[in-house]
Amino acid sequence: MVEKRMNELIELIKRANYEYYVLDNPTISDQEYDRYMQELIRLENDNPSLVVDNSPTKLIGGKVIDQFSKVIHQIPMLSLGNVFNESEIIAFDERIKKEVPNPRYVCELKIDGLAVSLIYKDGQLVKGVTRGDGVVGEDITHNVVTVKTIPKQLKEKIDIEVRGEIYMSKKVFNKINEERSKENLALLANPRNAAAGSIRQLDSKVAAKRDLDCFVYHMPEATKYNINSHYETIKYMEKMGLTVNPNIKKVEDINGVLEFVSYWSLNRESLPYEIDGIVIKVDDINDQIKLGYTVKYPKWATAYKFKATEVTTKIKDIIFTIGRTGQVTPNAVLEPVRVAGSVVSKATLHNEDYVNERDIKINDIVVVRKAGDVIPEVVSVVKERRDGHEIDFKMIDKCPICDSKLIRKENMSAYYCINENCDAKRQEGLIHFVSRNAMNIEGFGDRIIEDFYNLGYLKTIDDFYNLHLYKEKLMELEGFGEKSIGNLLENIENSKNNSLEKLLFALGIRHVGSKTAKVLAAHYKNIDELSTATFDELINIKDIGEVIARSVVNYFHDEENSKLINKLKAHNLNMNYLGQTKTNNELLVNKTFVITGTLESMTRDEISDLIILNGGNVTNTVSKKTDALIVGSNPGSKYEKAKELNVTILNEFEFRNLIKK
Numbered sequence: 001m002v003e004k005r006m007n008e009l010i011e012l013i014k015r016a017n018y019e020y021y022v023l024d025n026p027t028i029s030d031q032e033y034d035r036y037m038q039e040l041i042r043l044e045n046d047n048p049s050l051v052v053d054n055s056p057t058k059l060i061g062g063k064v065i066d067q068f069s070k071v072i073h074q075i076p077m078l079s080l081g082n083v084f085n086e087s088e089i090i091a092f093d094e095r096i097k098k099e100v101p102n103p104r105y106v107c108e109l110k111i112d113g114l115a116v117s118l119i120y121k122d123g124q125l126v127k128g129v130t131r132g133d134g135v136v137g138e139d140i141t142h143n144v145v146t147v148k149t150i151p152k153q154l155k156e157k158i159d160i161e162v163r164g165e166i167y168m169s170k171k172v173f174n175k176i177n178e179e180r181s182k183e184n185l186a187l188l189a190n191p192r193n194a195a196a197g198s199i200r201q202l203d204s205k206v207a208a209k210r211d212l213d214c215f216v217y218h219m220p221e222a223t224k225y226n227i228n229s230h231y232e233t234i235k236y237m238e239k240m241g242l243t244v245n246p247n248i249k250k251v252e253d254i255n256g257v258l259e260f261v262s263y264w265s266l267n268r269e270s271l272p273y274e275i276d277g278i279v280i281k282v283d284d285i286n287d288q289i290k291l292g293y294t295v296k297y298p299k300w301a302t303a304y305k306f307k308a309t310e311v312t313t314k315i316k317d318i319i320f321t322i323g324r325t326g327q328v329t330p331n332a333v334l335e336p337v338r339v340a341g342s343v344v345s346k347a348t349l350h351n352e353d354y355v356n357e358r359d360i361k362i363n364d365i366v367v368v369r370k371a372g373d374v375i376p377e378v379v380s381v382v383k384e385r386r387d388g389h390e391i392d393f394k395m396i397d398k399c400p401i402c403d404s405k406l407i408r409k410e411n412m413s414a415y416y417c418i419n420e421n422c423d424a425k426r427q428e429g430l431i432h433f434v435s436r437n438a439m440n441i442e443g444f445g446d447r448i449i450e451d452f453y454n455l456g457y458l459k460t461i462d463d464f465y466n467l468h469l470y471k472e473k474l475m476e477l478e479g480f481g482e483k484s485i486g487n488l489l490e491n492i493e494n495s496k497n498n499s500l501e502k503l504l505f506a507l508g509i510r511h512v513g514s515k516t517a518k519v520l521a522a523h524y525k526n527i528d529e530l531s532t533a534t535f536d537e538l539i540n541i542k543d544i545g546e547v548i549a550r551s552v553v554n555y556f557h558d559e560e561n562s563k564l565i566n567k568l569k570a571h572n573l574n575m576n577y578l579g580q581t582k583t584n585n586e587l588l589v590n591k592t593f594v595i596t597g598t599l600e601s602m603t604r605d606e607i608s609d610l611i612i613l614n615g616g617n618v619t620n621t622v623s624k625k626t627d628a629l630i631v632g633s634n635p636g637s638k639y640e641k642a643k644e645l646n647v648t649i650l651n652e653f654e655f656r657n658l659i660k661k
Helices: 002-022 030-046 086-099 170-182 191-199 204-209 230-239 254-270 285-291 352-358 423-434 446-454 461-475 482-495 500-506 514-524 527-531 535-539 546-557 559-570 604-613 637-644 652-660
Strands: 070-072 105-111 114-121 124-130 136-138 160-167 213-218 249-251 275-282 301-305 310-322 327-339 342-348 365-371 375-381 592-596 617-619 628-631 648-651
Touching (some): 002 030, 030 310, 030 327, 086 275, 086 285, 086 301, 105 254, 114 191, 160 191, 170 191, 191 204, 213 230, 249 254, 254 648, 254 652, 275 285, 310 423, 327 365, 327 375, 352 375, 423 446, 423 461, 423 500, 461 482, 461 559, 500 514, 500 527, 514 604, 527 546, 527 559, 535 546, 592 604, 592 637, 604 617, 628 637, 637 648, 648 652
Parallel strands (some): 342 375, 592 617, 592 628, 628 648
Antiparallel strands (some): 070 136, 105 249, 105 275, 114 124, 114 160, 310 327, 310 365, 327 342, 365 375
């Protein structure tokens, strides 16, 4: 099976390389390509005896097509390895530090275009060559000379090779597509493909009309010119009359790299050209030589790829899950894909209407994104990639767990299992109780709770605090031992010390989320005071509306819930609010903040807690009343709205500095 999958991946990648490098017409996304390549690398590392000599992991670029003359690169044009999040950037830095103490870095924008090698003799441009397969490229000199930002004569009569990226600006791309639309011609897919397709035309008049540009970023033999750092190389090329990107920055350490990444993750849309990441290079050339190369990549450089908020993947199956309220949700089982920095293999399809309106089928290629940057969801179907193997969706009419008939409530899209004794509902309640924002009892995965439930050890919430009575029996279970069970019981015991808001959220009171639980706990200070609160008292609390107030009153008036709380008291669970009271940070007090985008160093809850602790407020909508928007990468419409309203915009680093002040 492993060898079969490796062969499948090799064929997928080879076809993708041909479409991308030769046809300039890719049919899969960059994210799909990266996913296939990462999977193949992992399988090859785990199964070295199955690695074939012509594996794509050993190749650098694409095939050299026959229409152009072939040119051997005197020094191979290597690709770059990729990193996808802050922790992987830090890991890259740690690897560098094992060989080079206190490295300095140069950060560059990763231009989304076509790599090119430019060769000058006596200062005259004599040849332009594509990357090709990294060893042999294509002679595209006749098209390169049409690019206005590639000088035909340098300011000094030197022999030199430089490398860069030919690209098409957004303005030119849009203009060409407007003209093609008027002529009823097929639109160009994106600036990268447009640039690559233009530069590899046999007729140079086509390239000349496309108004291409070029940034140079590398000299393979800089030390020949007494240059000892990459940043000096950039300045030297600029001095020679070559065009370098103005946003290149030298930084002193990895913190400077992270700040650069954070800034451009937010501001990339303001650029007149497309970028798809940040290139990070060790500055000192002697250090680069010391670090060396792999077969495919330099060890002293890497490319941070921006998190994709939307990616494409395949639906392998559609399954149904039951939530703790009984709601039945269809879920897509996906080919694993990286979305906004994490790998997901399932995505919500919400409900029957959602699936039918979008005509989603099993085996479809679909667009997936993270809703609110948290929950993966299927957005749309790539219908042009259907091949006849798709299977129609069919909503179930009985609970997949207890076989009870499902009910679709009036004026609602969701189906519900109304059996109060449904095992799935009970298990979901137990899973919610131990979750991070609730009691945060580590070690209880879904499968463990399901096993303990089926064995009869866990049926209700208070059973967690009776598990110590079955320690010997639990240790006899397959996959468990004295240490693992001991850790579970210790984590359960520690959870007794949680602050009241954790317990309130864990109890699963309808409409009471983690933020509302915090508001209630901070206001009433202990569960006895809250349990006697009236509807009128509750609705007078800021952020507590009628629906929440009614739900809280109903919960504490229920006899079974009162019995549960008394049992938890008997187990010595803390019932008091232990949180900090508000401080009066004059920079935040009475200010209103909105949080958006994919965050790296803190979660949204952590940022919200800090804002509230320092006297500020958090809302979900940007308006004229918003004092500041805190943004991560891929911030979306809220960011655009904030710019339109001149709302202050802070990235994570700036927010942390605000708190420190």
